[in-house]
Amino acid sequence: DSGVTQTPKHLITATGQRVTLRCSPRSGDLSVYWYQQSLDQGLQFLIQYYNGEERAKGNILERFSAQQFPDLHSELNLSSLELGDSALYFCASSVVFSNHYNEQFFGPGTRLTVL
Amino acid sequence: DQQVKQNSPSLSVQEGRISILNCDYTNSMFDYFLWYKKYPAEGPTFLISISSIKDKNEDGRFTVFLNKSAKHLSLHIVPSQPGDSAVYFCAASANQGAQKLVFGQGTRLTINP
Numbered sequence: 673d674s675g676v677t678q679t680p681k682h683l684i685t686a687t688g689q690r691v692t693l694r695c696s697p698r699s700g701d702l703s704v705y706w707y708q709q710s711l712d713q714g715l716q717f718l719i720q721y722y723n724g725e726e727r728a729k730g731n732i733l734e735r736f737s738a739q740q741f742p743d744l745h746s747e748l749n750l751s752s753l754e755l756g757d758s759a760l761y762f763c764a765s766s767v768v769f770s771n772h773y774n775e776q777f778f779g780p781g782t783r784l785t786v787l
Numbered sequence: 788d789q790q791v792k793q794n795s796p797s798l799s800v801q802e803g804r805i806s807i808l809n810c811d812y813t814n815s816m817f818d819y820f821l822w823y824k825k826y827p828a829e830g831p832t833f834l835i836s837i838s839s840i841k842d843k844n845e846d847g848r849f850t851v852f853l854n855k856s857a858k859h860l861s862l863h864i865v866p867s868q869p870g871d872s873a874v875y876f877c878a879a880s881a882n883q884g885a886q887k888l889v890f891g892q893g894t895r896l897t898i899n900p
Contacts, residue, residue: 674830674832676830678830705887705888707888707890713892714791714876714890714891714892714893715831715876715878715888715890716890717887717888717889720886720887728886728887730887762830762831764830764888773819773836773838773880775821775833775836776833776888777833778823778830778831778832778833779830780828780829780830781829781830
């Protein structure tokens with residue numbers, strides 16, 4: 673158990689809909705990352721938040737957005753869903769020290785299926 | 788543009804022998820490398836890491852080697868155990884301070900009894 677929790681575990685929805693994925697980081701971790709893993713693909717970085725502020729963006733679609741709340745949990749919002757958005761979505765967290773290397777710890781993921 | 792590549796989608800090794808998983812990268816700005824292990828229906832689990840100032844890091848049965856000139860790293864597992872059967876991902880990042888990870892496609896390791 674990494675200490676990172678994600679809900680829901682599975683989500684099935686229809687094209688055009690909007691969903692929200694939730695992540696709670698490990699206790700003490702200020703930084704949250706979102707990754708997408710499509711079928712037979714590696715994990716693709718979407719976005720990073722640090723202590724409530726957006727820190728870095730990857731190949732995240734404009735239909736997707738995220739935020740990190742004062743209690744440090746994060747939500748990833750996916751809207752106008754398309755079939756190709758079906759994937760595993762992982763959240764990871766880490767402490768952040770500017771002069772240290774920091775491994776990221778991953779949650780169990782949310783499997784999104786768009787029908 | 789695949790900056791981190793794992794060219795072997797799968798690898799089969801006999802229990803007790805050495806497993807060697809390979810990873811190549813193209814971005815010379817990468818200075819921190821990690822290996823993650825993933826079981827089905829679970830998130831990736833951190834295994835071992837190495838910074839670019841080192842060429843070897845060891846943790847129990849797991850050793851990671853880094854060859855900066857060749858932009859190549861490898862993970863050695865000795866001896867291999869059935870519980871090591873999983874998908875292994877190589878990942879890299881640039882700069883300290885927890886930057887985004889760039890992942891390879893993964894190698895499925897199967898340990899045969």
